[in-house]
Amino acid sequence: MSKYVCVDSTAEVRYLVLPERPAGSEKLGEEELAGLVTRDAMVGVAKVNLPQPGANL
Amino acid sequence: MNSVHDMGGMHGMGPIQYEKNQPVFHEPWEAQVFALNLAMGAWRKWSIDASRHAVELIPAPEYLRMSYYERWLHSLIEKMVKGGLVTRAEVESGKSAPGSPRATPALIAGAVPGKLAKGNPANRDVQVLARFKAGQRVRARNIHPAGHTRLPRYARGKLGTIYLDHGVHVFPDTNAHSLGENPQHLYSVRFAARELWGEQASSRDAVYLDMWEDYIECA
Numbered sequence: 001m002s003k004y005v006c007v008d009s010t011a012e013v014r015y016l017v018l019p020e021r022p023a024g025s026e027k028l029g030e031e032e033l034a035g036l037v038t039r040d041a042m043v044g045v046a047k048v049n050l051p052q053p054g055a056n057l
Numbered sequence: 058m059n060s061v062h063d064m065g066g067m068h069g070m071g072p073i074q075y076e077k078n079q080p081v082f083h084e085p086w087e088a089q090v091f092a093l094n095l096a097m098g099a100w101r102k103w104s105i106d107a108s109r110h111a112v113e114l115i116p117a118p119e120y121l122r123m124s125y126y127e128r129w130l131h132s133l134i135e136k137m138v139k140g141g142l143v144t145r146a147e148v149e150s151g152k153s154a155p156g157s158p159r160a161t162p163a164l165i166a167g168a169v170p171g172k173l174a175k176g177n178p179a180n181r182d183v184q185v186l187a188r189f190k191a192g193q194r195v196r197a198r199n200i201h202p203a204g205h206t207r208l209p210r211y212a213r214g215k216l217g218t219i220y221l222d223h224g225v226h227v228f229p230d231t232n233a234h235s236l237g238e239n240p241q242h243l244y245s246v247r248f249a250a251r252e253l254w255g256e257q258a259s260s261r262d263a264v265y266l267d268m269w270e271d272y273i274e275c276a
Contacts, residue, residue: 003261004250008065010207011243011267012105012179013223039079 007044017044024050058110058203059210061117066211066254087126094133095172099164102140105177106233110205111136179227181240187270189244193219194276197246197268205233208272212264216276217248220265228269241270 007015019041025033040046064070082088098108111132115123123131137143147154164172189195199214200206207229221244228239250262 001261004259005262006264007245008209008264008266010209011223011226011229011269013243013245013267 016042019048022048022050058113058205059201060113061120062113063210065209082126090126090130090133094129095169096162096164097133097137097142099162099172100140100142101163102142103136104232104235105179106205106227106229107235108132108136109229110233113205180223181225181227181238183225183240185225185241187222187242189219189222189242189270189273191219191221195219195246195273196276197248197266198272198274200272202230204230206230208268209266211253212248212266212268215248215252217246217252217266220245220247223267226269228271230269230271239271243267243269244273246273 009015019037021033022036025036028036036048036050038046038048041048082091094108103111112120112128114135115128115131119131120128134143134148138145138148144154147157195217197208197212197215197217200208201213223243223245225240226243228241231237231239244267245265246268248264248266249260250258250264251260253264
C-alpha cells in the first residue's frame, strides 16, 4: 500500500522529487536513466518506468 | 483573504485536466504577458506578494472564468495603474497620454537571462529567534486576514508537527501590503491527512505545509 505525501509549497521554497530507480534498471547508465525521467516524476506524481520490451524509443 | 483562489479541499471544480507534454505557453500572448510582467516588475513598484494579492483581488466569478495568464494580465494592469506606470485611460485607448515622459526601460531583453538566473530569494540573513523546533507539536492559528495570507483555510486550527526549520524568510502577509518584510522563521509542518480530511483519509498520508512563525501557536 502506497503512502502519499503532499507538499503544499506555500512559501518561496520549491521542491523537486528524486525519482525512485525502477527495478531492473541496474545495467542502465546515467544517460539512459536520465532519459527515463519525466516531468511528472520530478514533481512526484508518477513513477519512473522502464520502457516496455519492443517499445520504439 | 478568504476567496476562491484558496481552493484546497474544495469540491465542484471538476477533474484535473491532464495534459501530456504540456507546453510552457499555450499561446504566444501568454509569453507576452509573462514578459510584460517581468519588464514591469523591474520598476520595483510591487513585490511578488503584492502580485499574488492582486490576483486574489479578482472577483470570484471573474477569477473562475479567467485562465491563468488572463489573471496575470488583469492583475498586471491593476498593479501598473496603482504604481503610477500607466493610467486606466491609456490602457483603454492603447496609446500613451499626450506629453507623457519617455522612460528608459528598467529591464532590457539582454539583461533578462541574468536576472532570471539570479532569482529573487525570499530568505534573509538576519538573526531572529526561532520559537519552535523540529518535532514540536503545534497548531495552525485560526486566522482570517482580509489581506494577503498564505495559510490555507484547510489547515487553520489544525494540529501538526514541525518537520524542519527553513530559516528566516520574508513574511508575505505584511510584505504584500508594503508593511515591511517582517522576516521570521519559516517551518515545514507535517499535518496528518486524517487531521485535515477526517477519518476517511489514510492514516499513512500527510500534507506538509510551509508555515511562517506568525501562523503557528503552541499546541
